Amino acid sequence: MFVDRVKIHIKGGNGGNGCVSFYRAKYITHGGPDGGDGGKGGDVVFVADEGLNTLMDFRYKRMFKAMPGVDGGKRNCTGADGENVVIKVPVGTVIREANSNKIMADLTVPNEPRIIIKGGKGGKGNQHFATPTRQAPRYAERGRTAKEYDVILELKLIADVGLVGLPNVGKSTLLSMVTNANPKIANYHFTTLSPNLGVVRSRWGEDFVMADIPGLIEGASEGVGLGHEFLRHVERTKVFIHVVDGAALEGVSPIENIEKINEELEKYKEGLSQRPTVIAVNKMDLPEAEENLKAIKEKYEPLGIEVCPISAATNTGLDELMQKIADILKDYPDDIIFDEDYEEFDELEMPEDTEPFTITVLDGNYYVVEGVGVEKMMGYTNIDTEKGFNFFQKYLREKGIIDALEEKGIQEGDTVKIYDLEFEFYH
Numbered sequence: 001m002f003v004d005r006v007k008i009h010i011k012g013g014n015g016g017n018g019c020v021s022f023y024r025a026k027y028i029t030h031g032g033p034d035g036g037d038g039g040k041g042g043d044v045v046f047v048a049d050e051g052l053n054t055l056m057d058f059r060y061k062r063m064f065k066a067m068p069g070v071d072g073g074k075r076n077c078t079g080a081d082g083e084n085v086v087i088k089v090p091v092g093t094v095i096r097e098a099n100s101n102k103i104m105a106d107l108t109v110p111n112e113p114r115i116i117i118k119g120g121k122g123g124k125g126n127q128h129f130a131t132p133t134r135q136a137p138r139y140a141e142r143g144r145t146a147k148e149y150d151v152i153l154e155l156k157l158i159a160d161v162g163l164v165g166l167p168n169v170g171k172s173t174l175l176s177m178v179t180n181a182n183p184k185i186a187n188y189h190f191t192t193l194s195p196n197l198g199v200v201r202s203r204w205g206e207d208f209v210m211a212d213i214p215g216l217i218e219g220a221s222e223g224v225g226l227g228h229e230f231l232r233h234v235e236r237t238k239v240f241i242h243v244v245d246g247a248a249l250e251g252v253s254p255i256e257n258i259e260k261i262n263e264e265l266e267k268y269k270e271g272l273s274q275r276p277t278v279i280a281v282n283k284m285d286l287p288e289a290e291e292n293l294k295a296i297k298e299k300y301e302p303l304g305i306e307v308c309p310i311s312a313a314t315n316t317g318l319d320e321l322m323q324k325i326a327d328i329l330k331d332y333p334d335d336i337i338f339d340e341d342y343e344e345f346d347e348l349e350m351p352e353d354t355e356p357f358t359i360t361v362l363d364g365n366y367y368v369v370e371g372v373g374v375e376k377m378m379g380y381t382n383i384d385t386e387k388g389f390n391f392f393q394k395y396l397r398e399k400g401i402i403d404a405l406e407e408k409g410i411q412e413g414d415t416v417k418i419y420d421l422e423f424e425f426y427h
Helices: 171-178 227-234 254-268 289-303 318-330 372-380 386-398 401-407
Strands: 005-011 044-049 063-065 085-090 093-097 103-107 114-117 148-155 161-164 196-200 208-212 239-245 277-282 306-309 358-362 366-370 415-418 421-424
Touching (some): 005 114, 044 093, 044 103, 063 085, 114 148, 161 171, 171 196, 227 254, 239 318, 277 318, 306 318, 358 401, 366 401, 386 401
Parallel strands (some): 044 085, 161 208, 161 239
Antiparallel strands (some): 005 148, 093 103, 196 208, 358 366, 415 421
């Protein structure tokens, strides 16, 4: 089965917590702080693997988490870093953040690792918080929480040549005759429900990859049928072979069919129909094809588009067609890259916490404040000192916690609990 679009969940490893510890040894009962730092959490890394050609494996595993960093230890021992999680995907995979649909990475280079989520930073041990006036800090910094996302993986085949055309015009037969691919072939619409890839062993230049793009229909660019699923795979194709039924067995003019496909390509992505194209007029072994071939040549050859008569069934004209394709690829500019025209994903636009803090009211006059930022602030602030308490008050006001408490209806004398700290509220 060919799978080219899946949704998975990825999460970086949280940083390890810093340690609260004091040096103890024989005859030393009040040693200084020696709590070690927490280790860094593991990263989420994607790698494009040339040995893969489908996202099938992700149908069975959809959750990927990097390992958290180890907490710091006594005697200044730093915790070990968490192990990265490495996710291998086919070359040509686009990674999108599911909520915004923005691109996080476009993996077109084989074996190049891309870090999508960085692991959380390890927290500092209590040794870092010692000062001349505070020689025995009994707190350490917690490790940072890593980001996590739902992401969509989309595979866009990277092929030198793409076979396009309406269903049942002979694309699969052509692919099977000129490459090592073995697509299923039958005489009915939508025989090909997934792209097939094959390698053409060229006698006229370098080998090239050919993709049989499933038959398109009118309205494909609006998503009719499986339009979007199919059109995704033509975006990175250098050259199109537009295969048409020269015998017009479906009763529709081949020229009309060519125009339909070009219109769908252009609607899907501007400029797509202008890619280098060779029209392959198939089924020339049937007498009805001669007249249509003449009409197609009269219309498209003056536009600079090559027209090749072929019969995929009898292997006629295929060498000439492949030679024309090889000539086009030989002169193809190396600096043309088919990138997406989407805004790049910016991690800064995705806040670490969509709700920085929460306030829960219990029994009418008991207010519980929680949140990642608040918890972190409590970890490195010594409330017992005047300086620390002033910083604590300033933080509550600047972060809007005081205003939020007042909006909840807090009155003077009510109790506020922030993790291990409880105090009476006074304006």
